[in-house]
Amino acid sequence: MEQVFEYGAILSFTENIFKEMGCSETDAATAAKALLSADLRGIDSHGVARLSGYVRLWEAKRANTKPHIRVIHETPSTAVVDGDSGLGLVVAPFAMQIAIDKAKNVGTGWVSVQHSNHFGIAGYHAMKALEHDMIGIAMTNASALVAPTFSIERLLGTNPICVAIPAGEEPAFVADLATTTAANGKLEILQRKNSTAPTGWIQDKYGKPATNPHELKSGGALLPLGGDREHGSHKGYALAAVVDIFSAVLSGANYGPWVPPFPAYVPMPENMPGKGIGHFFGAMRIDAFREALDFKKNMDQWIRRFRSAKTVEGEERVLIPGDPEREMEKERMINGIPLLQAVADDLKNLGEKFGVELISHV
């Protein structure tokens, strides 16, 4: 049920598709690399499986492949970027670079983005800061699938946050998390398998705990991290709200239930208060706080102490945020990226449509 492709093969295929959509050489390369970082890191739901979704957004004129991305407001440590309806995969790297440049100048940089589209995984953008000895932060809002505590209405996206922190000899600490109990991608896996979801992941249209992974199709909702009030769902809700506000209310993008949907066939919300979807990026230079070498020595100690903690019986080790994704990336760079047959078929059709070939591994 799976077909394996070399990373390089999917990368150049994706780049070519973006070029066929009208992206410049540079933008196509930027977008393909950002998109495929999801496949490499094992977040399959956000990678090349979404390529045809991006194409449909472009066909529906919701994504602009020749955007004039620009700064519309700034101070020494902040900026607001207008993405001109460009692919988030191109807008986000532009905005993150501004955050990094500002951090070089005044210690930190913070960029809120309006008028954008989906940017892939937050981790890719936050990790850009690492090579500059900076802490990177990335977040985005997304269309409403999540019900706040006590609500039966879906008002928030899965609104992820990533914080990437450099270490010394140890690999970086990379926390990349949706602010829901479970990412939507995990629910999609259960849908395909027709399995049930654990309680605390979703509710039905009455707001009652549900385990049918198809519940979202009939008015149900994903639940904020915590699951229910007794287990702290008001905290997951608050975090998702902060992501929404930093990404969209600070920038002038759409927020809450007004965030444009990713599937191009879903109609746009009415009376939208802003432009496109919103992101938020931050970069903090380590040596704006203390000597980077001292910081890294302490980070190494932090990481080693946690990784060597005594574990619950049956568990091999305590993981450091970013461990599983890094290991997956290493493995897939060598052995290729497995795609579900449905995804491989979808790419094949896309290739035929645009006259671009995708060569499988075997």
Next chain:
Amino acid sequence: MEQVFEYGAILSFTENIFKEMGCSETDAATAAKALLSADLRGIDSHGVARLSGYVRLWEAKRANTKPHIRVIHETPSTAVVDGDSGLGLVVAPFAMQIAIDKAKNVGTGWVSVQHSNHFGIAGYHAMKALEHDMIGIAMTNASALVAPTFSIERLLGTNPICVAIPAGEEPAFVADLATTTAANGKLEILQRKNSTAPTGWIQDKYGKPATNPHELKSGGALLPLGGDREHGSHKGYALAAVVDIFSAVLSGANYGPWVPPFPAYVPMPENMPGKGIGHFFGAMRIDAFREALDFKKNMDQWIRRFRSAKTVEGEERVLIPGDPEREMEKERMINGIPLLQAVADDLKNLGEKFGVELISHV
């Protein structure tokens, strides 16, 4: 079992105790106001109930009431503050003011603090930004009570995060949350009542789910927000870790299992890698991103849309983060602050020891 006191009466009592401990007039007033904001906002575990704990820290020479608090490193948007072992209740307002001043100059300000002590509730410090039309952020690490996912060792504190965001006609959005499923204060309530805790709050010394609220005394641990792996505890763990690293690894304070304990009778950890406990503060000027009036208009719409969402049957309304605390503050300002008899007795003893009187409401 409760005695009610006027806010003003507890405030001047607390101020006088801090003065008797050697604090300057200004510091005593600052510390008392910060501490009592917890009682006003209904976070009783972090308020005046801890006053005798602060006294014991001072008696054990772990808290310095005449600190030389100073900036030891800075850039236009960042600073590291050495709290000189002062009360966190005094060090934190100093550091937050620097964040605000830097935000005035360059758009945002970010301050990491070493060599401090417990600062009360994060909310009080973050909310200082609101009157300047800024977003305020406050976090702190704390001594290890929480086991990371898969660990049976306690390596993290309840490490709270507060984000305070101004609105227009609506009251501010104030998310103030421990990164655990339940705050330690809630567990203390169950301990006093001898009730059981919901699953997902704590584990026993083997890392097995537990419901006995006394489990922490025999090697158990609080659980990160999410509770277990299936419900996203790795996310709560990652958030608590970010708080720990921003507060302590960035500043040169102690982190992870090396954070000094609040109770003065608990011995200090061995081989501490830094100084005292750590905090992290941020201030972002709204108009460093966009016109403050436009932002506030959108925040009002955000808040009204969420507050008026259709609710699950039996729930009155969807709450905005900060609603319950603000309502509690209003109520207690008028009707006084109820203290458990044990707390009232403790304060009476403290008053006798220092020759300071506390007058009850009735």
